[in-house]
Amino acid sequence: MSRAEDAQSRASDRNGWLLSAPALLLLALAATGPLLIVLVYSFLTPGSYGNVEWVFSLDGWRGILYTRDIFDDSMKLADAHLTIFWRSVKLSLLTTLITFAVGFPTAWFIATRPPAQRAMWLFLITIPFWTNLLIRTVAINEVIRNEGVLNSALIGLGLIDQPLKIIYTDTAVLIGMAYVYLPLMVLPLFAAIDRFDMRLLEAGYDLYGSRLAILRRVILPIVKPGIIAGSILVFVPSLGAYVTPRVLGGGKNMMIGNFIDLQFGQGRNWPLGAALSMALLVVVTAALLFYVRAANKGDTPHG
Amino acid sequence: MTKQKDSVLSDITIEARNTVKAFGQGDHAVRALDDVSIQIRKAEFFTLLGPSGCGKTTLLRLIAGFEMPTSGQILLDGADITYLPPNKRPVNTVFQSYALFPHLTVAQNVGFGLEMQGRPKAEVAATTERMLALVKLEPMANRKTSQLSGGQQQRVALARALAPKPKVLLLDEPLSALDLKLRKEMQVELKRLQVETGITFVFVTHDQEEALTMSDRIGVMSAGRLQQVGTPRDIYTKPVNRFVASFIGETNFLPATTAPGGVRLDCGAVVEVATQAAGRVTLTIRPEQVHLSQDAGAIPATITNLVYFGTDTHAHARLSDGSAIVARIPATDAALTIGQTVGLRFAPGAALVLED
Numbered sequence: 330m331s332r333a334e335d336a337q338s339r340a341s342d343r344n345g346w347l348l349s350a351p352a353l354l355l356l357a358l359a360a361t362g363p364l365l366i367v368l369v370y371s372f373l374t375p376g377s378y379g380n381v382e383w384v385f386s387l388d389g390w391r392g393i394l395y396t397r398d399i400f401d402d403s404m405k406l407a408d409a410h411l412t413i414f415w416r417s418v419k420l421s422l423l424t425t426l427i428t429f430a431v432g433f434p435t436a437w438f439i440a441t442r443p444p445a446q447r448a449m450w451l452f453l454i455t456i457p458f459w460t461n462l463l464i465r466t467v468a469i470n471e472v473i474r475n476e477g478v479l480n481s482a483l484i485g486l487g488l489i490d491q492p493l494k495i496i497y498t499d500t501a502v503l504i505g506m507a508y509v510y511l512p513l514m515v516l517p518l519f520a521a522i523d524r525f526d527m528r529l530l531e532a533g534y535d536l537y538g539s540r541l542a543i544l545r546r547v548i549l550p551i552v553k554p555g556i557i558a559g560s561i562l563v564f565v566p567s568l569g570a571y572v573t574p575r576v577l578g579g580g581k582n583m584m585i586g587n588f589i590d591l592q593f594g595q596g597r598n599w600p601l602g603a604a605l606s607m608a609l610l611v612v613v614t615a616a617l618l619f620y621v622r623a624a625n626k627g628d629t630p631h632g
Numbered sequence: 633m634t635k636q637k638d639s640v641l642s643d644i645t646i647e648a649r650n651t652v653k654a655f656g657q658g659d660h661a662v663r664a665l666d667d668v669s670i671q672i673r674k675a676e677f678f679t680l681l682g683p684s685g686c687g688k689t690t691l692l693r694l695i696a697g698f699e700m701p702t703s704g705q706i707l708l709d710g711a712d713i714t715y716l717p718p719n720k721r722p723v724n725t726v727f728q729s730y731a732l733f734p735h736l737t738v739a740q741n742v743g744f745g746l747e748m749q750g751r752p753k754a755e756v757a758a759t760t761e762r763m764l765a766l767v768k769l770e771p772m773a774n775r776k777t778s779q780l781s782g783g784q785q786q787r788v789a790l791a792r793a794l795a796p797k798p799k800v801l802l803l804d805e806p807l808s809a810l811d812l813k814l815r816k817e818m819q820v821e822l823k824r825l826q827v828e829t830g831i832t833f834v835f836v837t838h839d840q841e842e843a844l845t846m847s848d849r850i851g852v853m854s855a856g857r858l859q860q861v862g863t864p865r866d867i868y869t870k871p872v873n874r875f876v877a878s879f880i881g882e883t884n885f886l887p888a889t890t891a892p893g894g895v896r897l898d899c900g901a902v903v904e905v906a907t908q909a910a911g912r913v914t915l916t917i918r919p920e921q922v923h924l925s926q927d928a929g930a931i932p933a934t935i936t937n938l939v940y941f942g943t944d945t946h947a948h949a950r951l952s953d954g955s956a957i958v959a960r961i962p963a964t965d966a967a968l969t970i971g972q973t974v975g976l977r978f979a980p981g982a983a984l985v986l987e988d
């Protein structure tokens with residue numbers, strides 16, 4: 330590389346940094362900064378009326394898994410916390426599975442429409458995004474509550490005589506989250522299926538593949554990047570979901586998001602809330618890395 | 633059992649009986665295939681030749697099982713396979729786009745069909761290796777198909793389709809994406825593979841030269857109909873109609889009227905030719921069968937243009953009635969000039985009368 334080229338590349342390098350400076354500044358102030366505050370808070374002692382006292386303590390982190398016995402002051406495993414973590418992971422995985430099971434045929438349907446119609450179908454899929462999340466969730470509540478649309482209809486049809494108890498259960502949370510996050514699964518799946526060369530189906534069919542074999546051995550491996558992207562987009566926000574479990578799960582069926590909120594509110598245990606937030610961040614990052622690994626490993630398929 | 637015996641006795645592998653394929657409904661229906669019947673023999677290199685939209689690819693897709701005919705039958709070794717799905721037919725296709733699986737290696741692509749048939753792993757591996765050797769791609773076995781050149785991808789597609797040892801191999805314009813030099817090589821290669829494997833090849837192309845050089849027999853198609861079936865020599869020297877004559881090779885068409893012992897061209901010259909037709913006809917003669925002549929009976933013509941091709945010169949000329957004719961004059965012949973009047977003579981037996 331000549332000296333002139335070198336100087337030019339350094340100049341364009343400098344320009345790039347200058348151009349991205351506002352965004353970097355915003356990231357530093359709005360993302361990294363608060364995150365650091367949360368990290369610091371997780372190592373402090375809770376104040377009596379919320380807030381923190383500037384005394385170093387690991388109780389926040391210990392409190393994730395352990396709870397102090399009020400009688401003998403010993404530490405024991407906090408079953409209630411574990412239940413909430415397990416529920417969060419279980420519901421998030423189930424949400425991912427349900428959105429995939431519903432979203433894959435939907436995405437396939439859209440990708441196989443004539444190009445002129447696709448925009449319309451994609452628009453229909455994204456319509457719920459135009460409505461406030463809280464309103465959508467309350468609307469779901471209206472559908473599934475004991476005197477709601479679903480139960481009234483079923484009772485009216487004589488199919489059941491007692492209302493189905495769905496609201497304020499894990500099932501209600503699951504229905505709500507699957508509904509809310511479905512577009513996040515459909516869009517990346519659509520993008521992957523849209524790139525899929527449909528002529529490969531004929532090739533597989535010609536080479537003695539059954540429909541199921543073609544799905545397993547040709548379609549799924551090729552659209553896998555879309556499946557992984559969709560799963561991440563659904564799983565990650567599900568794990569930290571707040572509004573949906575709050576509105577549809579009632580007070581008892583908390584997920585991590587509600588549990589964290591509780592610590593900053595009535596719980597008056599900011600260090601525990603901060604430690605929980607950091608732990609969630611670590612778990613999500615680990616899950617992402619796992620997904621990405623799995624995606625790359627898929628390049629050397631079986632068979 | 634009788635079926636088996638029939639297929640042993642007859643040497644027909646694939647047969648289409650009165651197949652019609654219509655797309656669309658009612659008045660808008662388009663007949664891509666209009667009552668096509670064809671018999672393709674065992675271990676034959678058969679080419680379906682025709683311009684785009686003539687129905688040749690539709691016929692291929694009916695044989696492969698990707699489409700069902702509107703009416704008519706497809707038979708394989710005498711058994712009706714008209715409604716059998718593609719994965720149940722011992723027929724494989726080399727696609728125009730190759731349609732290789734991008735997530736699999738070359739070897740996995742080649743072994744795909746065998747694996748789907750549930751063959752044992754050892755057999756899949758052994759056959760895959762043999763097939764890769766056949767198309768000379770052993771060093772590429774573990775590459776992704778996207779890392780290969782067009783010609784190599786073509787070979788993978790061939791090996792993949794041949795690996796399950798189909799009774800019929802269908803090739804849908806497989807060479808159209810290759811450059812000229814590679815195409816010539818693959819023509820030789822394809823012919824070699826067909827002879828070595830002894831599998832019936834049904835090859836679809838719009839390239840008449842490809843058809844002439846590779847095929848045992850050619851079926852010429854146009855507008856959903858089979859125009860003529862025959863050996864390349866038959867098709868070239870005895871075209872049954874004007875379409876076949878003009879689609880395969882270059883030829884001259886001269887308006888004429890039947891006369892005793894032959895036909896009288898509009899310029900007045902009489903050409904000796906066998907015909908049962910009466911009245912207005914068209915005489916066709918290939919440019920290489922038109923010679924210069926000093927004879928008294930030669931047809932007078934005026935040279936309008938000369939195009940030099942190295943081995944020969946294409947002399948464009950006009951007869952006295954104004955009809956155009958092209959003659960291929962060997963380079964060794966006397967020098968001609970534009971505007972010169974010459975005598976033309978047709979090689980005996982080379983001219984044909986067409987009623988169309």
